[in-house]
Structures are given as structure tokens and as C-alpha cells.
Amino acid sequence: MKRLQDKVALITGGNAGIGKAAALLFAQEGARVVVAARREDEGAQTVAEIIAQGGEAMFVRADISRSADCAAMVTATVKRFGRLDVAFNNAGVVQYGKTVIELEEEEWDRVLAINLKGVFLSMKHEIPEMLKTGGGAIVNNSSIGGLVVIPGMSAYQSSKHGLIGLTKVAALEFAARNVRVNAICPAGTDTPMLASWTADPELKQRLVATHPIGRLADPIEPARAALFLASDEASFITGVALPVDGGSILP
Template identity: 50%
Template sequence: MNETIAGRVALVTGAANGIGRATALAFASSGYKVVVSDIDSQAGQATVALIEAAGGEAVFIRCDVSCDAEVRRLIEQTVATYGRLDCAFNNAGIEIEKCKLADGNEEVFDAIMGVNVKGVWLCMKYQIAVMLAQGGGSIVNTASVAGLIAAPKQSIYSASKHAVIGLTKTAAVEYARKNIRVNAVCPAVIDTEMYLRASTDDPKHVALVVAAHPIGRIGTVEEIAAAVLYLSGDSAGFTTGIALPVDGGLTAL
């Protein structure tokens, strides 16, 4: 174990599967104690079991990040369990939209903004309070390439991820002198359950998705986890306020 990591605590929201689970596992394998959080208790507990089976230490705390009281309780229980919070990966998000802007509805708007924007804001609000008290910390938020460029038939989702980048940059500047770094990762299409839900069985569609990435494939959850761990760690000590594309070259086009 890296001695600079021993005793550090990382919190991952949306950690029941996909990018969140992969990142929770990566934090644990690097020596962090991990708080696994999600609304899916069964899958969240499964993530804890995977960490423990690999020799790591983790605990599950259920949380709906769109609810102030639940987020406050999540951070309080994290500190009560491990005494501190060094790194937070605010990854919980939803993508329930597949229509042009004029065909959207208010219920979907409120749901996406509630989790993707309010959820990140609430998490940072309570995480930063702890980090200020303990003298520093690092936060990484999950944005998206949809927060950097247009996303046809996902206008609300795209707006939510643009907002995450705005929150990230503003918090980074506000707390830079307090030893708190805040960054975001912006994945392109990643091989997750979310991608499978959004994709179709049409081989032509799959081929178009792959072709959109100059690198010639979609990404893996482990590749996003690696980026999050870099931004969270001491090697990125001079890095704050960035929205890092992890996108196979998609936004370079």
C-alpha cells in the first residue's frame, strides 16, 4: 500500500455498477477506505462485497443524492464511520431522455436536473464543509462529453452536464486557497448498462457509435476510474477546475 494513501477515505456515489463500481474498486485496491453509496442497496452491497473479497475495506450507505436530508446523512455517516473524507467522486446520474427539445416534458426535466445537478451541488455542499474543517480534500464530479458539445435528443441531459462543469469550475476557484481541489471527468460512450439501455440491436447504430470515436472503440469503466484516481491523488496536486475529456478523441474532431 502507498503510505501516502494509507488511512485515506474515498466516497463514491452511484457506486452500485458501471463507472461508480469500477472506481470504488480502484480506490480500494489503491489503499483507500471506501464509502459506497447508491439508491440500489442490493447492488451497492454487492460492490462492497467485491471490495472486501479483494482485501479492501468498504461500507455501504444508501442515499438519494437529490434529497438534502439524505446527502447530509451520507456525509455525517461517512465521517462517523471513518473520521474523515479525503476524496469524493460524485458520480450518481441518470439519462432518461431520448427526444428532441420540443418533445420533452417537465417531469423528465425535473428528474434529470434533480439528480445530475442538484445531486452534485448537494454532495459538494456537505463534502466541502467537512474538507474545510479537516484542512483539505479532493472532489471529482462526473460530467460528460455532452457537457462540452451538443447532444441531439438529449438536450436536458446535456444541459445538466454543462451545469456540472459550471459547478465544478466555480467551486474549484472558490476553494483553491483552502487546499480543496475540484475537477470533473467527461466520458464519451462507455461500455456500461447505461450505454446498453441507450443503444439498440441495430448493428449499423452500434457501428456509428464506435465510428464517432477516433480511437475506434468505446471506452471502458476502468479507463474512467483511472482518470478519477489520478485527479483525486497527489500527482494532480496542481490540477483544479478542469473538465477532463476521457473520450477516445471524440471532442478533438
């Protein structure tokens, strides 16, 4: 039995990295998948790959920092597939290399708007649709940066720490109504976003060295963790922030 058979899954940031890996995996597990992202060409490619492997999928262009876009992506999902069972709120941006006094207010606002407010807005529109059909499962993509402290990443880490708090609150608010809300916390994962700030081989090697397992994660590995939490195999799990970190030794 496929773990998401007959489920409808919405994945934000499903055009690349962990989100794309999850979109393909969820489709293989029987879900009808909605890929929501800002970059249409990449999103359409993900959808094409799902269809090519025999799945059902559609793309919705969405900027999750905008409430109207979050409402529209959920509305489009329900209009096409009739319901919403699973949401993987994965879209996010990174920030690094600036102390608190060096970081510009505009960059702080941008990172928090996408990484934290964007998940709040997504859940605000996702949860009511899940309640209409008896419940559902939400997985939010936080980060190892939501569990540890890394200097120079104040906006990113504040957003990811906050996302874990938001996840736990939502989990308690809707546990009795059969909506489970959990988070995954990946460490270094070999994605285009990570490559954007580890182009320096020495910096990348230092990052790899913080993982006792001896390598970065492949995007499919955190995607599998998200699949587990979204599936009925995790039916008694809610409010969890699950490290997917290769034994990370970050402080």
C-alpha cells in the first residue's frame, strides 16, 4: 500500500532541492501533488517529471509571503483535486555572513516574511480545508538552524527557531481535530540554495566536517522524513521537530 494513496499534497518550494525531491516522492507514494513556487519554469519541470512517472500534479505560482497567494494556492488545490490532506511547507531562503549590527533591516524583513510569516500564512489557509474533510497532516521545513546557534545567520536562525515554536503551537491547537503539525530540521543538504553560499570548497569542507556521518544529505533524505511525518505511519506524532542531521555537532 502506498503511504499517501488517494491523498492530495501541497508542497511549497516544490520546484527545487528538498521540495522537488518531496514532490516526486509523494507522487510515487500515491499522492496527487500541487507544486507551489515562485519560479514557474522549474515548477513546471517538476510537474512534468511527476506526470512522466505516471502521477498527477499541477503547478501554482505563489509567493508565500503574500496572504493572497497563499489563499490562491489552497483554492487552486481544492478546485483541481477536491480536498487538501497533506501540506509540506518547505519554501524558504537563506541568510548568512552578517552580524546583528551588519544585517540590514530590509534583509531581516525579507527572510522573516518568507521563512516564518510565509508558513503562518500557508497554515492559516491550509488548516481550514483540512478540517472540512476530517483532518490532515502538515510538515514544516525548519532547519538544524532552528535547534542550534550559528553566528552570522541571525535572521535565518530567528525564522527557523520561530518556525519550530509556531509548529508546536499549531500542533496543540488542532490535535483534537485530527490535524497533525510537525517539523523537520535538516542539516547541510546538497541543494541549489546551499550551493549558493558554499561555492568556496574550503567553506563546504568545513560544513561537511560538522556532520559525523561524513557528508551532506541528499535532498531525498529529508524528503523521506517529511513523507514519514505526513503519512499514517506517524499518526500518533504531532508537535515534533525532527532532526535530519547526520549526527550534527554544531553547538
